[in-house]
Structure formats: C-alpha cells, structure tokens
Amino acid sequence: MRKAFSLIELIFIIVIIGILAMVALPKFRGVTANSKVSAELATASTIQSAIEDVHSDWIVSESDFSWGNGKTLVNLNDKGYPKQLGECSDNKPFNWILKNSVTVDSRWECKKQDSLYIYRGPASKSDSGVNDNGEGKPDSDDCWVYDPENGTFELKEGCNI
Numbered sequence: 591m592r593k594a595f596s597l598i599e600l601i602f603i604i605v606i607i608g609i610l611a612m613v614a615l616p617k618f619r620g621v622t623a624n625s626k627v628s629a630e631l632a633t634a635s636t637i638q639s640a641i642e643d644v645h646s647d648w649i650v651s652e653s654d655f656s657w658g659n660g661k662t663l664v665n666l667n668d669k670g671y672p673k674q675l676g677e678c679s680d681n682k683p684f685n686w687i688l689k690n691s692v693t694v695d696s697r698w699e700c701k702k703q704d705s706l707y708i709y710r711g712p713a714s715k716s717d718s719g720v721n722d723n724g725e726g727k728p729d730s731d732d733c734w735v736y737d738p739e740n741g742t743f744e745l746k747e748g749c750n751i
Contacts (some may be wrong), residue, residue: 623713623720630711630728633694637675638743640687645670645741658686671741678702683709708749709734 595603644657648670654663658672665686667673676685676695683700684691698711710733713720719730725747728734733749736742 626711626713626720627727627729629697630713633698633711634734634743634745637684637687641672641675641736641741641743644672644687659689661686667738669739669741671738673738674702674707675736675743676700678707683707705738707736707738709736709743714749 644666647655647657648666656662661672665673672687675687676683676691678700681699682691682695683698684694688694698709699715700707700709710716711728714728714730714732714734716730720728722729722731726745728745731749732745732747735744735746
C-alpha cells in the first residue's frame with residue numbers, strides 16, 4: 591500500500607499545471623487595460639449626460655435654478671452650458687457637474703487650454719494609461735475635450751497636450 595506520490599508523478603503534475611498556466615495567463619493580461627477603458631468610457635458618458643441635463647433644465651427654466659453642487663445660472667454661458675465642469679486647479683475636475691465626484695476626481699486630471707478644458711482619465715493618462723488600442727477607445731495618447739460653447743465632451747485621438 592502506497593502512502594505518497596512518486597517523484598515522476600509529482601513532476602507530471604507540475605508540468606500539467608505549468609501548461610495550464612501558460613494557456614490561461616495571456617487571457618488575463620488585458621484585464622487591467624480593459625477595465626481602465628470601460629471605466630473611462632462610462633465616466634465620459636455620465637459627464638455628457640449631466641451636461642445635457644443642465645442644458646435641458648436651462649431651456650425649460652423660467653427663473654434661476656441650481657444644478658450640480660449648488661451651482662447657478664452665473665456658472666452657465668449664454669447658451670446654457672456649464673462654463674466649466676469643475677475646479678481643475680484644485681484637482682477636482684468634475685466637482686461642479688457630478689454630485690459625488692470624489693472617487694472620479696482622484697482618477698482624472700484636467701487643465702485649461704485656451705477656451706477648452708482638456709481631461710485625461712485612467713486609460714488616457716500619458717504615464718499610466720493604456721497602450722494604443724485603436725479608434726474610439728481612449729489610450730495614453732488621447733484626451734477628452736470639453737467645449738463650453740457647444741457643451742460637448744468628446745474623445746480626441748492623438749492629443750499631444
């Protein structure tokens with residue numbers, strides 16, 4: 591009666607586990623990049639919806655109204671779009687437009703360039719973003735541009751900013 595595995599049986603088991611690991615590991619390699627891209631696209635969609643919500647309230651409002659975190663008509667341009675989405679200088683890029691922006695703000699960076707606001711999220715940061723993944727998805731050489739004149743928050747491919 592045997593009480594243990596032989597050395598050859600153990601070697602075979604280790605080889606089988608190694609082969610399974612070689613097959614499985616490449617499938618998990620892109621998980622982090624995909625999660626950064628998904629999170630950034632979801633945040634961008636939420637921001638565009640919030641911009642449109644503010645604009646809609648402005649259209650139907652006959653008097654002052656507050657939006658976001660207590661902002662008022664003073665913070666809107668003459669077309670009813672927010673002049674800015676947050677305080678870029680204080681690393682709070684979306685604290686005006688999103689009611690609970692603390693988690694999102696810590697993952698995004700912002701700066702003003704001319705009349706536009708340039709944003710980079712988890713996938714589009716130049717130092718920790720995603721490698722090139724094609725058109726329509728953010729990667730480390732892309733950025734998001736908010737144009738207060740027409741209320742758009744769009745991905746710009748190949749940002750060198």
